[in-house]
Amino acid sequence: MTYLAVPIIVVDVDQAMPASSQAVRAGAEMLELRLDYLADPTVENVGRIVCDIKQLQLPIIATCRPEWEGGHFSGDESLRESMIRQSLKAGADYVDVEFACFKRDDSSLSELLTTAPKQVIVSHHNFEKLPADFELRWEAIGWGCPGVGKIAYQAGTILDSFAALDLLRAEQEAQRLAVALAMGSAGVVSRLLAKKLGAFLSFAGLEDGAKTADGQFSIREMKEVYRWDVINSETKVYGVIGYPVGHSLSPAVHNAGFNSIGFNGLYLPLEVSPEYAVFRDFLDGMIERKWLDFKGFSVTIPHKENALKYVQERGGYVEPLAAKLKAVNTLVFDEDGKPAGYNTDYAGALDAITSAIGAERVDLQGITAAVLGAGGVSRAVVGGLCDVGAQVTIYNRTVERARRLAEEFGCKYGSLNELGSMEVKLVVNATSMGMYPNVAESVLGAEQIRPGMIVMDTVYNPMETKLLRLAREAGAVVVDGVSMFINQAAAQFALFTQRVAPKEVMREAVV
Numbered sequence: 289m290t291y292l293a294v295p296i297i298v299v300d301v302d303q304a305m306p307a308s309s310q311a312v313r314a315g316a317e318m319l320e321l322r323l324d325y326l327a328d329p330t331v332e333n334v335g336r337i338v339c340d341i342k343q344l345q346l347p348i349i350a351t352c353r354p355e356w357e358g359g360h361f362s363g364d365e366s367l368r369e370s371m372i373r374q375s376l377k378a379g380a381d382y383v384d385v386e387f388a389c390f391k392r393d394d395s396s397l398s399e400l401l402t403t404a405p406k407q408v409i410v411s412h413h414n415f416e417k418l419p420a421d422f423e424l425r426w427e428a429i430g431w432g433c434p435g436v437g438k439i440a441y442q443a444g445t446i447l448d449s450f451a452a453l454d455l456l457r458a459e460q461e462a463q464r465l466a467v468a469l470a471m472g473s474a475g476v477v478s479r480l481l482a483k484k485l486g487a488f489l490s491f492a493g494l495e496d497g498a499k500t501a502d503g504q505f506s507i508r509e510m511k512e513v514y515r516w517d518v519i520n521s522e523t524k525v526y527g528v529i530g531y532p533v534g535h536s537l538s539p540a541v542h543n544a545g546f547n548s549i550g551f552n553g554l555y556l557p558l559e560v561s562p563e564y565a566v567f568r569d570f571l572d573g574m575i576e577r578k579w580l581d582f583k584g585f586s587v588t589i590p591h592k593e594n595a596l597k598y599v600q601e602r603g604g605y606v607e608p609l610a611a612k613l614k615a616v617n618t619l620v621f622d623e624d625g626k627p628a629g630y631n632t633d634y635a636g637a638l639d640a641i642t643s644a645i646g647a648e649r650v651d652l653q654g655i656t657a658a659v660l661g662a663g664g665v666s667r668a669v670v671g672g673l674c675d676v677g678a679q680v681t682i683y684n685r686t687v688e689r690a691r692r693l694a695e696e697f698g699c700k701y702g703s704l705n706e707l708g709s710m711e712v713k714l715v716v717n718a719t720s721m722g723m724y725p726n727v728a729e730s731v732l733g734a735e736q737i738r739p740g741m742i743v744m745d746t747v748y749n750p751m752e753t754k755l756l757r758l759a760r761e762a763g764a765v766v767v768d769g770v771s772m773f774i775n776q777a778a779a780q781f782a783l784f785t786q787r788v789a790p791k792e793v794m795r796e797a798v799v
């Protein structure tokens with residue numbers, strides 16, 4: 289079993305129980321009592337607290353991390369040793385003891401390896417980086433440790449996560465208990481895949497935003513978004529590659545979809561720094577490790593061109609319109625690890641429009657359309673509309689950008705200042721105007737919108753922008769940015785799973 293352990297910051301005797309009970313109610317499978325935060329650190333207090341918390345009938349780890357290992361305990365070392373021994377006497381199932389203690393002659397904690405060998409978690413932390421001698425350190429921890437070995441280090445880039453994943457895989461095969469954590473936003477895969485790889489535990493924070501370590505999710509996120517309860521060794525893995533990626537709605541949307549159709553999949557946020565070499569090495573590393581079961585990726589800013597280049601370099605299939613758009617936002621891999629690249633952004637825009645008006649894509653042939661904006665999203669919208677034969681004019685604040693895009697796709701262009709009265713059937717806002725916090729902005733005024741017009745906003749925060757409110761009030765058909773987002777995610781979902789996406793459930797996950 290891989291435990292989902294919740295660290296409890298223990299300040300005093302009275303506060304420890306409510307916090308621990310809250311963790312139990314939230315679904316914690318193990319509690320780590322962080323005794324180094326005690327305001328009055330005494331052996332007696334430790335005994336009382338551990339005895340109390342035992343009543344909750346969950347396995348307990350007692351940890352009293354010293355400042356010299358990144359913890360909060362600054363008192364006398366002999367007191368710390370007594371507190372750790374007392375916690376075992378009072379019924380703690382495990383004690384976390386720093387590896388450095390076993391190398392010192394004067395530490396009385398060494399005897400625990402003889403008196404309570406299976407209850408000791410031998411830990412080592414590096415809050416700066418992946419240690420150059422990572423494997424040697426792990427070997428040293430393993431030699432003296434009949435219980436659980438734990439190593440945690442700060443991940444510089446996502447490539448540093450491979451050390452933790454490889455370690456967990458090796459220890460899983462050797463049937464030894466291990467914890468390996470790559471800390472930081474680039475290392476979250478090590479936390480989220482711990483259960484798939486049979487780790488001893490993964491940690492989760494008690495409340496959203498109240499983390500005890502960098503890169504840690506809350507217990508609610510681990511269970512509701514990241515499917516902790518259903519992950520097993522067979523789980524197929526997907527994710528969104530971006531930089532930054534912490535704000536992405538894609539994990540919530542795809543995992544809700546997996547849940548709804550009972551698909552054994554897990555979708556992760558993957559923070560991959562912008563350089564092509566990191567992107568390439570990450571994908572190669574994932575695919576090389578077949579035991580990770582990585583099957584597909586969503587790709588977002590700034591990696592859509594990198595994804596196209598990667599598929600071309602690896603000799604994979606590229607959807608023709610994705611090549612024309614010079615942007616791949618979806619990667620899937622066959623059994624031999626060969627990639628195929630698609631673009632579902634344009635499909636998402638087209639499907640959002642057609643589903644709002646109850647039409648098929650072919651019905652958009654000949655429709656007059658104004659696309660406002662000439663950035664990345666506009667490119668996908670223009671490409672999709674031109675592909676189905678719409679008559680597109682691109683308007684942009686910077687006219688030169690509109691001209692270049694229009695020339696690529698063979699359409700007309702102009703300045704946002706020339707909009708005047710809109711005589712087109714379809715208007716798409718692909719500028720960032722109206723996006724939070726600039727919610728009072730609208731690229732069009734009420735007088736420019738006619739009843740029966742189709743007005744789509746690609747901005748999805750807020751869901752009803754000022755533009756969409758004006759359009760609704762003017763009797764236009766409105767299409768919101770969430771609809772475009774969900775439709776592009778649904779197209780990815782179908783490529784990932786070969787199943788029809790549960791769009792309603794996916795939408796509910798974000799609205």
Ligand code: NAP
Nearest residue numbers: 661662663664665666685686719720723746747769772773
């Ligand atoms: P981008 O490449 O940076 O392009 C931004 C566009 O907005 C440019 O055309 C820019 O004009 C224009 N613009 C920005 N501020 C403006 C202002 N104050 N007045 C007039 N024009 C302004 O951004 P993007 O990636 O295309 O994203 C555009 C929007 O799409 C974002 O707001 C985002 O919310 C939305 N989006 C939606 C989805 C979805 O699935 N629904 C997905 C991704 C993004 P210049 O060329 O003159 O700078």
